[in-house]
Amino acid sequence: MSIPIYIIDDEPSILHALQQLLAMEGYQVEVFGDARDALKKLDRDWSGVILSDINMPELDGVAFLREALAVDPEFSVVMLTGHGDISTAVESMRLGAYDFIEKPFSNEHILDVLKRAGEKRALVLENRALKDELDAQTGAGPRLLGNTQKIKALRRLLMQIKDIPADVLIRGETGSGKDLVARFLHYNSHRKNENFVAINCGAIPETMIESELFGFEAGAFTSAQKKRIGKIEHANGGTFFLDEIESMPMALQIKLLRVLEDRRIEPLGSNRHVDLDIRVIAAAKIDLLELVDKGEFREDLFYRLNVINVEIPPLRERKEDISLLFQHFAALASSRFNTDAPRLTNDQLVRLKQHNWPGNIRELRNAAERFVLMGGQTVFDDPTGDEQATHTTLAQKVAQYEKDMLEAALKEYDGRLVDVQHQLGLPRKTLYDKMRKYGLVKDDFKLS
Structure with missing residues (x-):
């Protein structure tokens, strides 16, 4: 098994013995003589089990348990206790420990407890991921529809990063839904009640884009009759989305980099600074690193934007x-x-x-x-001239057509195999064989 295990104990001999035992069982083992070092490595998504002694100097087991459960109250923490610490071990169970093991212990017993604790942690994370995915599909605001593994992975990633205070770079082909992903992040985050401000860098003339972004004071230039709030300031507290960031002029990229680093702006014609609390999301339909290599996009801006990278399939x-x-x-x-x-x-x-x-x-x-x-x-063009079709063999085309026909019939008849047999003119065994070949299950097509 590949479950990670953190062992915390101030006695080197116990650490060594447990490390050898668990490593032989296939666990990913990391040992700590000081509980404070283990705490630094914990986060809410950690998938392992913690095995901690109770009596330790500096930070004892119960104090460690309290701090660990403050990170995630559903961590699986198993306490190691001596005979005189039973009351303390019971108290740790009340606080939220998964179990306690009394010294001396048998190898079989500790392996059994850790196995069950690992299974519980895996179930917690699985349920949490399913809840996040359900929230992503049914919650208010934009929805990312789809049941393929790639779109499920995208939804999970977005739900994980929705409240992380870091800028995001979205990469996706034309029409793939970059604006939708940016809005999904905003409306599922704690910023959802503040402004979502989007600007397309390729749709605004170069002469106007700076004033659109930063705003200006009255009299800042000839046609500036009155003060105007820029798009960035309007997004303060919320999310600022820069679509087609690859189209931004180089001179403006320098100013944007300063905004991202300082988190403040200075409107045109003004000496005042506006402090910013915004999340910046940028999107590109081409590989920005290729533009960096050509000298057409600033390398420092790319790495400043690319704190979190999101790829849309x-x-x-x-x-x-x-x-x-x-x-x-x-x-x-x-x-x-x-x-x-x-x-x-x-x-x-x-x-x-x-x-x-x-x-x-x-x-x-x-x-x-x-x-x-x-x-x-x-409505639909003849697909025989499709570019993709020229890159597949006849056998692949036939198999894909056969699978598509089966899926279409199963959907039409809600998984009723008798009706599918009749529609496609297939014997029962042939239909079953073909469904097995393409991984099709009739229950997946039944009406819920």
């Missing part, structure tokens, strides 16, 4: 989500246009999945809107 890498996303956008369009959304046929669904979607989510949303407006007719 392109739609072609999460094709299992296409049906869900398309139906979601079609439902929104039918509501907006006050009309019924046509039902996708199996062939149309297959074509959706075969398309390469160079425009990503934006292209899919537009296709769903056209589908609704045009009654489902002549």
Whole structure:
């Protein structure tokens, strides 16, 4: 097993014996003679078990337990106690320790307790991740729809970093949802009641972008008739989103770097400083490091922005989500246009999945809107000329088409295999074999 174990004891002989025992069992073991050193390494996402002695100088076991549980009240902490410390061990259980082990102990007993403590910690973190994912999908504000592993991993990452006071750099292709991810971070964070201010660096003329960002005092330049608050100051307390950061002029990059480092701005024509409490999120559709290498983007600004990096997967890498996303956008369009959304046929669904979607989510949303407006007719191009198709073998194309047809039929009939057999003209055993081949489970397609 790969569970990490922290052992805390001021007796070197006990540390050495326990380290040898647990290392032989496959645990990742780290030992500490001083509980304060172990505390420095703990955070809420740590996945291991703590084995701590009670009687220690400096910081004793009970004091350590209190401080550790202040970091995460659901840590699995097992206390080691001598015969005379039973009352203290019981007190530690009341405070939140997982269990206590009395010295001398047998190897079998301590291994059993640590195994159960590790399983409990794993369950705590799993439930916490599931809750975060559920909150991410059902909470107020923007939602990141999808059930593929890549989009689930993205949601988990965003929920982990939503309140971390660090700037974020989002990387994603055109139309992949960079603005949505930035808004998701804002509206799931403690800043959600403050302003979310977005600016597209590629959409504002170079002559205007500095005054848009920093604002200006009346008389700062010829056309400045009255004072104007800049976008950065307007975002104070909330989130400032810089889209297409790669388009920002080099001269302005220097000023932005100073803002990020000093957390204050000076409006044009003013000597006053405005202190800032903002989170800055920048987004780029190309690799900024390539621009750095070409001398077209400041290296120091890149590393200042890239404290936390978020990569958005392109739609072609999460094709299992296409049906869900398309139906979601079609439902929104039918509501907006006050009309019924046509039902996708199996062939149309297959074509959706075969398309390469160079425009990503934006292209899919537009296709769903056209589908609704045009009654489902002549919406999808023939996918045979798709760029991606030229890079796959005939066997791969056939397998993908077969899997798509099976998924479409299973969805249409809510996992009822008798109806799927009839629709596709397959014997029962052949259908079962093909479902097993493609990892399809009928229960995944049943209506909840």
